[in-house]
Amino acid sequence: MPEQVHVAVALEGAGWHPAAWRDPSARPRELVSPAYWRELLRTADDAAIAFATVEDALSLPVRGEAEPAPGHVGGRLDAVLVASFAAPLTRRIGLIPTVTTAHPEPFHVATGVQTLDHASRGRAGVRLVVGAPPAEVANFGRRSDAISGLPASGRVEDSPEVLAAFREAGEFADVLGRLWDSWQDDAIVRDVATGRYLDADRVHRIDFEGEFFSVTGASIVPRSPQGRPIVTALAHQSVPYRFAAEHADVVFVTPRSAADAAGIRTELDAAPRAAGTPLRVFADLLVLVEESRSEARAAKARLDALAGAPLASDARIVAGTPDDVVEEIRALAAAGVDGVRLRPARLPRDLLAIAERVVPRLNAADALLDAAADTLRGRLGLPRPESRYAREKALS
Amino acid sequence: MSRPLRQVHLAAHFPGVNSTTVWTDPSSGSQIDFASFEHFARNAERGLFDYVFLAEGLRLREHKGRVHELDVLGRPNTLAVLAGLAAVTEHVGLVGTLSTTFNEPYELARQLATLDHLSGGRAGWNAVTSSDAFHGANFRRGGYLDHADRYERAGEFAALAKRLWDSWPDEGPRADPASGVFLDEGTPSRVRHTGAQFDVDALFDVPRSPQGRPVIVQAGDSADGRSFGAEHAEVIFSLHAEFADAQDFYRDVKGRLAERGRTEESLKILPAATFAIGDTAEEARERSREIALQQVRPETAIAYLEQIWNRDLSGYDADGPLPDVEPDTGSELTHGWANRHAAVRARVDRLRGIAEADRLSVRELVIRLTAQHTFVGTPGHIASEIDRYVQERATDGFTVVGHLTPHGLDEFAERVIPLLQERGSYRSGYEEGATLRDLLGLPSPVRGDVPAGAR
Numbered sequence: 001m002p003e004q005v006h007v008a009v010a011l012e013g014a015g016w017h018p019a020a021w022r023d024p025s026a027r028p029r030e031l032v033s034p035a036y037w038r039e040l041l042r043t044a045d046d047a048a049i050a051f052a053t054v055e056d057a058l059s060l061p062v063r064g065e066a067e068p069a070p071g072h073v074g075g076r077l078d079a080v081l082v083a084s085f086a087a088p089l090t091r092r093i094g095l096i097p098t099v100t101t102a103h104p105e106p107f108h109v110a111t112g113v114q115t116l117d118h119a120s121r122g123r124a125g126v127r128l129v130v131g132a133p134p135a136e137v138a139n140f141g142r143r144s145d146a147i148s149g150l151p152a153s154g155r156v157e158d159s160p161e162v163l164a165a166f167r168e169a170g171e172f173a174d175v176l177g178r179l180w181d182s183w184q185d186d187a188i189v190r191d192v193a194t195g196r197y198l199d200a201d202r203v204h205r206i207d208f209e210g211e212f213f214s215v216t217g218a219s220i221v222p223r224s225p226q227g228r229p230i231v232t233a234l235a236h237q238s239v240p241y242r243f244a245a246e247h248a249d250v251v252f253v254t255p256r257s258a259a260d261a262a263g264i265r266t267e268l269d270a271a272p273r274a275a276g277t278p279l280r281v282f283a284d285l286l287v288l289v290e291e292s293r294s295e296a297r298a299a300k301a302r303l304d305a306l307a308g309a310p311l312a313s314d315a316r317i318v319a320g321t322p323d324d325v326v327e328e329i330r331a332l333a334a335a336g337v338d339g340v341r342l343r344p345a346r347l348p349r350d351l352l353a354i355a356e357r358v359v360p361r362l363n364a365a366d367a368l369l370d371a372a373a374d375t376l377r378g379r380l381g382l383p384r385p386e387s388r389y390a391r392e393k394a395l396s
Numbered sequence: 397m398s399r400p401l402r403q404v405h406l407a408a409h410f411p412g413v414n415s416t417t418v419w420t421d422p423s424s425g426s427q428i429d430f431a432s433f434e435h436f437a438r439n440a441e442r443g444l445f446d447y448v449f450l451a452e453g454l455r456l457r458e459h460k461g462r463v464h465e466l467d468v469l470g471r472p473n474t475l476a477v478l479a480g481l482a483a484v485t486e487h488v489g490l491v492g493t494l495s496t497t498f499n500e501p502y503e504l505a506r507q508l509a510t511l512d513h514l515s516g517g518r519a520g521w522n523a524v525t526s527s528d529a530f531h532g533a534n535f536r537r538g539g540y541l542d543h544a545d546r547y548e549r550a551g552e553f554a555a556l557a558k559r560l561w562d563s564w565p566d567e568g569p570r571a572d573p574a575s576g577v578f579l580d581e582g583t584p585s586r587v588r589h590t591g592a593q594f595d596v597d598a599l600f601d602v603p604r605s606p607q608g609r610p611v612i613v614q615a616g617d618s619a620d621g622r623s624f625g626a627e628h629a630e631v632i633f634s635l636h637a638e639f640a641d642a643q644d645f646y647r648d649v650k651g652r653l654a655e656r657g658r659t660e661e662s663l664k665i666l667p668a669a670t671f672a673i674g675d676t677a678e679e680a681r682e683r684s685r686e687i688a689l690q691q692v693r694p695e696t697a698i699a700y701l702e703q704i705w706n707r708d709l710s711g712y713d714a715d716g717p718l719p720d721v722e723p724d725t726g727s728e729l730t731h732g733w734a735n736r737h738a739a740v741r742a743r744v745d746r747l748r749g750i751a752e753a754d755r756l757s758v759r760e761l762v763i764r765l766t767a768q769h770t771f772v773g774t775p776g777h778i779a780s781e782i783d784r785y786v787q788e789r790a791t792d793g794f795t796v797v798g799h800l801t802p803h804g805l806d807e808f809a810e811r812v813i814p815l816l817q818e819r820g821s822y823r824s825g826y827e828e829g830a831t832l833r834d835l836l837g838l839p840s841p842v843r844g845d846v847p848a849g850a851r
C-alpha cells in the first residue's frame with residue numbers, strides 16, 4: 001500500500017511568485033473582489049482539497065521595506081472575513097485564515113474563528129503568525145517592540161525579542177484554546193419548565209493571567225462543532241517547532257528534500273506536546289505547473305525576468321509537470337509527512353492545475369489521504385477534544 | 397401638486413441576548429447557527445429593508461459572578477457573521493456594532509473595508525464606545541479607559557478610520573502588467589496621526605472599497621454621544637421612539653448638522669421599535685400582552701429585581717408586591733445590565749412609588765420597565781403610524797426588532813411592508829448595484845474632509 005498524504009493549498013494574492021500578477025491568467029485588479037475569492041475557494045472545494053489557508057498580514061505586503069515596491073502586489077482583504085465569506089459557499093474544504101499574534105485581541109480572534117466553525121459546520125482553523133514587523137507596528141502605533149528580523153546567526157534563540165514574541169504567541173494560542181473550551185457542549189439546556197436557557201455550571205471563566213495577556217472569559221460564543229478549531233503554524237527551526245508542537249494541530253514545514261523532511265519529523269516528534277492528540281506535519285511546496293518541463297521552466301523564467309530576480313522561497317520550488325509535483329509529494333509522503341501544502345505560484349492558473357491535474361493523479365495512485373468526515377478535524381484524523389473544564393469537573 | 401412623500405427607511409435588528417428574545421416559544425430557533433442569520437437576512441431582503449443590524453457581545457452578562465441562566469446568552473462574532481451574510485445576500489446592507497474602545501483603528505478599518513468589498517458596498521459600522529472594567533477584562537488594554545475618554549477615543553478612531561479609507565485612490569491599484577507598476581508611487585498615501593489616544597504612521601493595505609467609506613451608525617445618547625453623532629454618524633440608532641420625544645431628539649440632532657457643514661439628508665435617525673400584529677386592534681393588544689408575559693416570566697421578573705436589590709429574592713412571589721427588604725448597596729456591582737451603583741437606593745424608592753401608585757405586581761412592574769416602544773395593532777395601523785412618524789419628521793424610519801429568532805420579522809415583512817408600499821413611502825424594489833449608502837439616500841463621502849488632528 002502506498003504512503004498516503006493530505007493535500008492542502010495556500011492562497012496568497014495573485015500567487016506566490018512576486019510577478020504572478022503579470023501572468024496572462026492573473027486578474028490583478030480583482031484581488032479584493034468577492035468573485036475572485038469565491039472562485040478560488042470553490043475550485044479548491046470541488047477538488048477535494050483538505051483545506052485552504054488564506055495568507056494575511058497587518059501591513060502592505062512589503063517584506064522589510066518602508067515603502068511598497070511599485071512592482072509588488074499591494075492591497076488585500078482580512079483573511080478571517082474572506083474565510084467567513086467562503087463558509088456558506090463551500091461544502092467540504094477546511095478554511096484556515098492567517099492571524100498575527102502581536103496586535104489582534106485573542107478574544108476577538110477566538111470568537112471570530114468559532115463563528116467560522118459554526119458557519120462552516122466544523123471546517124474552521126487558524127494559522128498563527130508570530131511577531132510584529134516594523135510596518136505593522138507603525139500601523140498600530142501601540143507597541144515599541146517591532147521585530148525587524150532574525151539576528152545575524154539566523155537563530156531565534158539568539159534574539160530575546162523574538163523569543164518574547166514566541167512566548168506571546170504561546171499565550172495567545174493558550175487563550176484561544178481556553179476560550180474555545182469555556183462552554184461545555186451541553187451548556188444550552190432550553191428547559192422551558194424551569195425557565196433556564198442555560199446551565200451556568202457548564203460555562204466557565206478562563207481567568208487567564210499571563211506575561212502578555214489577562215483574559216477573564218468565558219467566550220461569548222457557545223462551543224463550536226469541532227470543539228476546538230484547528231490551530232496551525234509555519235515553522236522553520238527549533239523554537240518554532242517547539243511552539244507548533246506545543247500549541248498547534250498542524251505544522252507547516254519547509255524541508256529541502258525528503259531526507260530533510262524525515263529529520264524535521266523526528267525533531268517534531270521529540271518536542272513536548274500539550275494536547276494528547278497527534279501533530280500533523282505538512283510540507284510546503286511552491287508549485288508552478290505546466291504540461292511539459294520546458295514550458296514550466298520557460299514560464300518561471302518569464303516571471304523571474306519580470307520580477308528582476310529568480311524566485312526565492314523558504315519552501316522548495318517545483319516548476320514542472322503534474323507528474324513532477326506528484327513525484328515530489330510521494331517522496332515527501334515516504335519520508336513521513338502527513339500532508340503537503342501547495343503554494344500556487346500563479347493564481348488562479350496553478351490552483352486549477354492542482355485541482356485538475358495533480359489531485360486526480362494522486363488519487364489514481366492511491367496516494368491521497370482523504371477520510372470521509374464531516375469536520376476538518378475528522379478529515380485530518382484528529383479526535384474531537386473534550387472541554388478541559390468538563391474534564392476538570394469530572395475529575396473533581 | 398403635493399410634495400413628494402418622505403421615504404421610510406427600515407433596519408432589521410437580529411434579536412439579541414436579552415429578555416426581548418422569547419426562546420421558550422416552540423418556533424424559536426438557534427441564536428448561533430448561521431442558518432438563522434441567513435434566514436433573517438434573506439427575509440429582510442424580501443422585505444426590501446435598508447440593512448440588517450447586529451449587536452456586539454464582548455462579555456457574557458452575569459450577576460455576582462454567575463452568568464445569566466434565564467435569558468438567551470451567547471452569540472456569534474458580529475464581523476464573521478456579516479461576512480458570511482455577504483455571500484448569501486445581494487442587496488441588503490450589513491451593519492455591525494463594533495466597539496471603538498476594544499478595537500484598534502487600523503485593524504477595524506481594514507475589516508470594515510473588507511466587508512464593504514465582499515458585499516459589493518453594503519457595509520456599515522455601528523460605532524459604540526461601551527467601556528468599563530467588566531468588558532475590559534477580556535482585552536489586552538483592560539478597563540483602563542475613563543468614561544470621559546471614551547468619546548475622545550471614539551472621535552479619534554472614526555477620524556483615523558476615515559483617513560485610512562481615503563488613503564487609496566478611487567480607481568484602486570494601477571496593476572498594469574505591461575509596465576510592471578502595481579502601485580503608483582505614493583499609493584496609498586501615508587496616514588500620520590498623533591493624538592491623545594493614537595499615534596500611528598500607517599500605510600493602509602485595503603484598496604478603496606465600493607462605498608469609499610462604510611456607513612457609520614451610532615447609538616450613544618449623552619451630550620458627548622450626540623456630538624459624536626453629529627460629527628461622524630450617518631445613521632443614529634436611538635431609543636427615542638415615543639412621538640413627541642422622537643421629534644425633540646430629531647430636531648436636536650439634525651439641528652447640530654449645519655454648523656458642521658452637513659445637510660439634513662446626511663444623517664438618518666432610526667429608533668428601535670418592536671411590534672405586535674393582530675387582525676383586529678383587540679387581538680393585537682392580546683398578542684402584545686402574551687409576548688410581554690413570555691419575555692418576563694416569573695423567574696425573569698425576580699432575577700431582574702435581584703440585579704437592582706443586589707440580593708437573593710428567590711423567596712418572593714413575582715405576582716405579589718415588591719420585596720419589603722432593603723437593597724444591598726454594598727461593594728459588589730452587578731454587571732452587564734444597566735445598573736448604576738450610586739443610585740440604587742433612589743431607584744428602589746422610585747420603583748416602590750410606581751408600583752404602589754399603579755398597584756403593580758413585581759412582574760407587571762418589570763414588564764413596564766423593560767418595555768420598548770411597540771407598535772401594536774393591525775398591519776394597516778402599524779403602517780400608518782410608521783408613515784406618520786416619517787412624514788412628520790419624528791424619525792426617518794425605524795430599526796425593527798422582533799422577539800423571535802429567526803422568524804421574528806417575517807410577519808412584519810409580509811403584512812406591513814406592502815401597506816407602506818401602497819402608501820407610496822417605501823421602495824418597491826432594490827435598484828441593481830445600489831450600495832447601502834444609496835439605499836439610505838446618503839451623500840457620497842468627500843475625500844479629505846477629515847483634518848489630520850480631527851476628533
Ligand SMILES: Cc1cc2nc3c(=O)[nH]c(=O)nc-3n(C[C@H](O)[C@H](O)[C@H](O)COP(=O)(O)O)c2cc1C
Pocket residue numbers: 450451452453493495523524525526527614615616617618619620621622633634635668
Ligand atoms: C440603542 C442602543 C444600542 C446599543 N447597543 C450596544 C451594543 O450592542 N454593544 C455595545 O457595546 N454598546 C451598545 N450601546 C452603547 C452605546 O453605544 C454607548 O457606548 C453607550 O450608550 C454610552 O454612550 P452614551 O453615554 O453617549 O449613551 C448601545 C446604546 C444604545 C442607545
